[in-house]
Amino acid sequence: MTPPTSNSFPSSCRILAVLGVGICAVATGAIWTRLAIAAIDTPLRQEPGFGIQFGSWFALMRMVIASVLLLPNWRGLPVEPMKRGGGWAIAAGACLGLHFALWLSSLSYTSIAAATVLVTSNPLWMVLLCWGLLGERPHPS
Numbered sequence: 001m002t003p004p005t006s007n008s009f010p011s012s013c014r015i016l017a018v019l020g021v022g023i024c025a026v027a028t029g030a031i032w033t034r035l036a037i038a039a040i041d042t043p044l045r046q047e048p049g050f051g052i053q054f055g056s057w058f059a060l061m062r063m064v065i066a067s068v069l070l071l072p073n074w075r076g077l078p079v080e081p082m083k084r085g086g087g088w089a090i091a092a093g094a095c096l097g098l099h100f101a102l103w104l105s106s107l108s109y110t111s112i113a114a115a116t117v118l119v120t121s122n123p124l125w126m127v128l129l130c131w132g133l134l135g136e137r138p139h140p141s
Contacts, residue, residue: 030112033058033104054108059100063093 010018037054082089099119106115130136 030107030116034107034112037108054105056101056105058104059097062100063097 036058040054103115103119106118127138131138
């Protein structure tokens with residue numbers, strides 16, 4: 001797969017198809033995870049902390065699979081930006097992994113609806129924290 005040039009753009013149909021698949025995957029992720037947790041038939045499932053352990057393992061597997069699928073896209077990219085932003089990329093990946101582990105483990109303790117509301121209310125929490133801790137008042141822009 002060669003990297004796209006400035007003259008090559010995907011068709012609108014392809015963009016809509018990819019967006020549709022992505023939206024469906026994100027929208028049903030919690031349901032599939034809850035079904036995966038319920039399908040595990042082991043005495044360990046009753047142990048305290050199983051949800052956190054399973055959530056961490058599941059998050060790790062999601063990151064590994066996504067990395068393997070995206071690896072071919074790295075061919076042919078310039079190396080210089082990766083050297084400058086590599087540390088930030090690793091930090092962002094660690095934060096994303098932590099997010100997945102905590103969110104997936106929350107599915108063991110609450111309903112899918114409550115976990116989804118909590119995870120999607122992130123912008124609201126950021127506004128409140130910035131306002132309370134940093135004194136930054138929210139403004140429309």
